[in-house]
Amino acid sequence: MSKIEIFISKKKVIIQFFIALLFIFLGILFIFYPKEFVSPVFKSVFLIRLSGILSILFFGAVILIISKELFLRKKKGLVIDKYGIIDHSSYSSVGEIKWDDVISIKKNQVMSTKFLLVYVKKPNVYLYLSDGIIKNKLRKLNMRYYGTPITISSSSLKCDFNQLENNLKKSFEDYKMRNYI
Structure with missing residues (x-):
């Protein structure tokens, strides 16, 4: 059996990075302009702001992990x-x-x-x-x-x-x- 080596795809990781950035941007909008997002589904300004904060925290962590993948990892995937x-x-x-x-x-x-x-x-x-x-x-x-x-x-x-x-x-x-x- 021959060895199979599959590398990390920088392209896929960069796409994931930009998707996470998009969610951080949306989180910022939720925090600063919550009234713009009030709807029959999301009626509470507080919940919209909370969603924004959670989005920034979660996707901020994702950005850190992805950055580590892109710039620090030298191992094969x-x-x-x-x-x-x-x-x-x-x-x-x-x-x-x-x-x-x-x-x-x-x-x-x-x-x-x-x-x-x-x-x-x-x-x-x-x-x-x-x-x-x-x-x-x-x-x-x-x-x-x-x-x-x-x-x-x-x-x-x-x-x-x-x-x-x-x-x-x-x-x-x-x-x-x-x-x-």
């Missing part, structure tokens, strides 16, 4: 080889996942976003791998909603979802064939 997966494709990535620990890989979709769920024998090992509280919380949410802390998306990778899915599933099948699993 995803590496697939005969030993397993090395995932650095997102903020909550777990790093190395050995094929020996993988039970199955399944596709999931929330609205228009497709991602892969990697089910592992010892999911608790992956819950606390990072140094960040937020990363650990994200993995716990994944565990609660999907039964695994490991999700992989192509949203920041230089490949489309079908390529990602095919590469991961074929590599896992190759591993199982080599090891008679």
